[in-house]
């Protein structure tokens with residue numbers, strides 16, 4: 001090649017990805033498993049700089065209730081920009097904030113909304129979790145917290161301490177009702193009841209070594225923990241147990257909120273009314289916003305007790321109010337419930353055809369497929385060891401087929417689907433077709449964790 005000849009430039013996306021891996025921290029997350037460079041997006045679809053199109057079932061880790069760039073969200077953002085309103089206002093009152101708060105309160109359980117205070121927090125879910133802990137500690141004068149095995153509440157110090165992955169923590173850990181891997185070996189309602197009894201006995205046994213706590217935090221469906229829906233009866237038990245002992249119950253609806261599980265808030269399924277509800281992700285209509293809403297009686301902290309520069313994102317409030325209103329007006333909670341149930345039925349048939357699926361589960365459009373070692377024997381409760389290698393192979397095979405999914409769960413072996421609530425039946429079918437195809441391909445090419453040869457479908461040979 002002559003020196004003057006131009007070497008063809010690597011596609012822009014390759015250069016961007018290479019520079020990212022050279023410049024960004026080793027802690028980068030999604031960017032590792034999803035080597036794409038999004039440049040355009042609408043609804044369920046993302047287009048990469050390489051021209052490829054993907055169906056996005058990660059949805060900003062469950063943020064995009066209406067998918068990418070929904071017209072009502074864009075219109076709301078444009079209206080603020082065109083109005084000349086200030087974009088930065090600390091925590092001052094504005095018409096945009098007033099409208100957001102009114103819309104949010106209209107969606108909340110009435111018993112809470114009628115007697116509630118809202119605290120605008122720093123922009124991430126984890127900041128709202130910190131605020132909730134601070135609030136209940138101030139209100140009760142107590143210090144300890146109770147949280148659940150497998151939980152995820154965020155990455156700042158206290159939120160992390162209350163999460164399943166914590167290394168150093170003084171937070172008391174309680175058993176979450178996980179049917180497939182029930183810590184009591186029973187599963188079902190019985191397993192959930194035993195989990196509740198354990199919690200109750202820790203609180204009532206004066207020699208349990210657990211001081212009376214400032215609060216208990218739980219997710220109605222553990223998302224990052226592997227899409228594990230708690231039974232409504234267990235949630236009601238947690239409400240009864242905490243109420244009877246004057247322990248504020250903090251419900252983290254960062255991921256489950258805004259219709260995702262088939263009800264506006266996941267607590268609506270069980271009818272429980274939390275003392276504190278933690279909200280973020282979808283409430284900002286794809287922009288950063290996080291709040292806690294809590295019973296007025298808890299509002300005993302001092303002015304400035306949870307300050308922060310970025311608590312007044314006007315664009316997020318406008319986008320969020322538009323999202324809340326759209327979900328409400330268009331019956332998207334019911335739609336998420338019905339479509340999620342249909343998708344779960346199809347996933348059940350996938351499980352029936354594949355030994356490597358231990359369990360499929362979910363609520364609304366929060367769905368998970370737990371992949372297990374197809375060669376291992378089931379334990380006494382029917383569970384088999386997780387297969388994170390296969391799960392990663394399925395995720396990669398999905399990406400090859402233009403489907404973005406992420407993994408969750410104790411062993412990163414649960415393939416998670418969090419599509420927008422606005423998807424059509426055809427799009428839901430396309431997602432499941434691609435997933436089924438990816439699963440078949442991954443099973444064919446990935447040996448089991450115990451080193452056995454790849455197999456294909458249940459009852460067939462490779």
Ligand code: PMP
Pocket residue numbers: 061123124125126127129152153154155219223224252253254255256280281
């Ligand atoms: N709580 C739950 C239930 C979550 O799923 C998450 C995020 N996945 C958080 C809290 C933390 O939110 P953020 O990442 O915005 O800090």
